[in-house]
Amino acid sequence: MTESILVTGATGTVGQHVVAALSDRAVSIKVGVRDPETVSTEIADAGEVIAFDFTKPETWGRALRDVDRMFLVRPPVVDKSKIGEFVEAADRQGVARVVYLSTLGAEKNVLIPHHWIENRITATNMEYTLLRASFFMQNLSEVHRRDVVDHDEIFVPAGSGKTSFVDARDLGEAAAVVLTESGHANKAYELTGPEALDYGAVATIFSDVLDRSITYPQPSLLAFATRMRRRGEPLGFIALMCGIYTTARVGLAGRVTGDSRRLLGRHPRQVRAFVEDYAAEFQTGGDAYTRNQP
Ligand SMILES: NC(=O)c1ccc[n+]([C@@H]2O[C@H](COP(=O)([O-])OP(=O)(O)OC[C@H]3O[C@@H](n4cnc5c(N)ncnc54)[C@H](OP(=O)(O)O)[C@@H]3O)[C@@H](O)[C@H]2O)c1
Numbered sequence: 001m002t003e004s005i006l007v008t009g010a011t012g013t014v015g016q017h018v019v020a021a022l023s024d025r026a027v028s029i030k031v032g033v034r035d036p037e038t039v040s041t042e043i044a045d046a047g048e049v050i051a052f053d054f055t056k057p058e059t060w061g062r063a064l065r066d067v068d069r070m071f072l073v074r075p076p077v078v079d080k081s082k083i084g085e086f087v088e089a090a091d092r093q094g095v096a097r098v099v100y101l102s103t104l105g106a107e108k109n110v111l112i113p114h115h116w117i118e119n120r121i122t123a124t125n126m127e128y129t130l131l132r133a134s135f136f137m138q139n140l141s142e143v144h145r146r147d148v149v150d151h152d153e154i155f156v157p158a159g160s161g162k163t164s165f166v167d168a169r170d171l172g173e174a175a176a177v178v179l180t181e182s183g184h185a186n187k188a189y190e191l192t193g194p195e196a197l198d199y200g201a202v203a204t205i206f207s208d209v210l211d212r213s214i215t216y217p218q219p220s221l222l223a224f225a226t227r228m229r230r231r232g233e234p235l236g237f238i239a240l241m242c243g244i245y246t247t248a249r250v251g252l253a254g255r256v257t258g259d260s261r262r263l264l265g266r267h268p269r270q271v272r273a274f275v276e277d278y279a280a281e282f283q284t285g286g287d288a289y290t291r292n293q294p
Contacts, residue, residue: 017172
């Protein structure tokens, strides 16, 4: 019988690529979104679209009905307790396997919600696969796109620290592998890109590919926070970003692993390939600015 897979966060940075990658496989896809009316045709055509909200338990029953496996994303705006309750509901409803989008280092950092959620998941009867992802390359095209477009700058307070950027498209493919193939039960993978780069090196790649000078002025935390605030970003989001870039600044974001290559059966994408593929978004006068929170 065809397996039924529920994808949460399907309109998000990673979820959209999970749906795309699953579409090539012999599974039935259930897409849980808050507003089914607004999903793209790619998502609508991929499977059954149903109304689902982590904060509305009345939507969970239909979302979980007859589901064998699920891809779980914690939207940054949703309290971890709601995710924990949803995980327990999935277990009760007989979901056999959960694949959770977590973050690199979640097992050690007791302060972050991912640590708590991972523990909720591993305490259930469900098989689990934890995808501990490094910093998404797509943050550059979502959160920081305007700095490149308007100021020809990469404006993040990461000092000279290196980051093992991973492409969300590779995360989507890796998720499809562990959702549909055997051998990944009760495992955690650390998904990074193939290289660790500092933002000076990233700016050089942008300059080469876009054929104009993009600089990395190494802003302080204060200068970064001030610009984000002037742009109207919420304080909580700015604080989160400062925490993430401090981790990079102190040298804790640069670990490169072979897990992406092993799951994908090829080398994961490099930052240069990402900038080449997304170049149109960084041209001045390009598409409207969009932000997704990490
Ligand atoms: N950015 C990074 O570098 C990074 C690195 C490692 C891990 N992560 C983790 O990745 C996760 C975010 O993944 P992402 O960037 O792919 O997501 P995203 O682009 O931020 O999108 C969030 C998704 O959640 C959905 N959503 C929001 N509120 C919801 C609710 N109340 N109920 C149901 N769905 C809701 C949104 O769908 P609708 O609005 O359409 O309903 C959207 O599809 C976070 O947990 C973050 O910590 C991020």
